Amino acid sequence: MRSDLLGLSRRAALIAGLACLAFPAMAQEASKKIRIGVIGSGNIGGTIGSLWVKDGHEVMFSSRHPETLKALIEALGSKAKAGTPEEAIAFGDAVLVAVPYKAYPELSTSYAAALKGKVVLDAGNATKARDGELYDEVQANGIGATSEKYFPGARLVRAFNAANYKVFAKEGANGGADRAGGRMAIPIAGDDASALKVAEGLVHDAGFDPVVVGGLKDASKFAMGSPGFGHEKTAPELRKTLGLTP
Numbered sequence: 001m002r003s004d005l006l007g008l009s010r011r012a013a014l015i016a017g018l019a020c021l022a023f024p025a026m027a028q029e030a031s032k033k034i035r036i037g038v039i040g041s042g043n044i045g046g047t048i049g050s051l052w053v054k055d056g057h058e059v060m061f062s063s064r065h066p067e068t069l070k071a072l073i074e075a076l077g078s079k080a081k082a083g084t085p086e087e088a089i090a091f092g093d094a095v096l097v098a099v100p101y102k103a104y105p106e107l108s109t110s111y112a113a114a115l116k117g118k119v120v121l122d123a124g125n126a127t128k129a130r131d132g133e134l135y136d137e138v139q140a141n142g143i144g145a146t147s148e149k150y151f152p153g154a155r156l157v158r159a160f161n162a163a164n165y166k167v168f169a170k171e172g173a174n175g176g177a178d179r180a181g182g183r184m185a186i187p188i189a190g191d192d193a194s195a196l197k198v199a200e201g202l203v204h205d206a207g208f209d210p211v212v213v214g215g216l217k218d219a220s221k222f223a224m225g226s227p228g229f230g231h232e233k234t235a236p237e238l239r240k241t242l243g244l245t246p
């Protein structure tokens with residue numbers, strides 16, 4: 001009960017934060033709108049999913065307690081829906097995974113089969129304090145390979161992991177259009193070329209410029225604690241930091 005209440009108060013704070021975002025009446029560029037499922041509708045899932053809704057995508061936010069998402073859904077309007085993780089996976093042409101990394105083994109048991117063949121944007125980071133053994137596994141094998149182990153057969157793209165959700169909320173507002181010097185860059189990495197294309201479109205639609213860093217093994221270059229993590233740089237600046245060709 002206490003954790004439910006805590007979850008509710010955090011969600012109320014998130015909704016209040018999202019209400020401060022200003023959005024454009026139309027996306028900067030016409031793009032195909034798709035259905036997106038969000039697993040973990042907390043700080044990251046709530047923030048990025050809301051940016052997509054404001055751009056015109058249909059988003060099903062999910063929770064193990066979908067009733068707690070009522071206020072978020074109502075604030076976002078008819079393109080936002082609430083469901084269970086199973087329903088969000090079935091709903092989404094693409095799925096954003098935004099849960100604590102220590103939950104990946106449980107998620108794998110419950111949902112890996114359903115995620116097979118889906119475009120999955122993976123925002124999870126492993127931290128020593130929170131994620132314990134999973135942190136050790138990521139340190140040993142790399143974040144890309146570790147996520148791939150838990151979601152085998154998913155068309156995995158690492159994305160939206162390299163900055164704080166408050167930065168995403170601020171910089172993604174107004175489609176990223178008001179940012180002096182250009183939109184903020186989001187590093188992404190994946191082994192499936194067509195999934196990377198989908199992810200590039202979704203990064204754009206959230207108000208950012210995508211920078212493809214490489215395959216899943218290259219996700220380590222912008223993992224927590226790496227040189228590519230924690231920037232609010234433009235795409236040319238981030239490419240320079242990561243030694244990528246302009």
Ligand SMILES: NC(=O)c1ccc[n+]([C@@H]2O[C@H](COP(=O)([O-])OP(=O)(O)OC[C@H]3O[C@@H](n4cnc5c(N)ncnc54)[C@H](OP(=O)(O)O)[C@@H]3O)[C@@H](O)[C@H]2O)c1
Nearest residue numbers: 040042043044063064098099100101103124125161164165
């Ligand atoms: N916070 C940031 O600024 C930030 C930035 C970049 C990346 N990340 C990464 O993104 C992930 C999410 O972070 P967050 O800050 O958004 O966390 P959060 O606010 O705590 O939200 C995580 C959500 O995950 C869901 N969840 C937890 N365990 C689950 C399970 N076993 N199965 C299904 N859903 C589960 C919870 O939803 P229900 O309880 O409602 O089911 C919760 O709302 C983490 O890996 C984090 O490292 C966070």
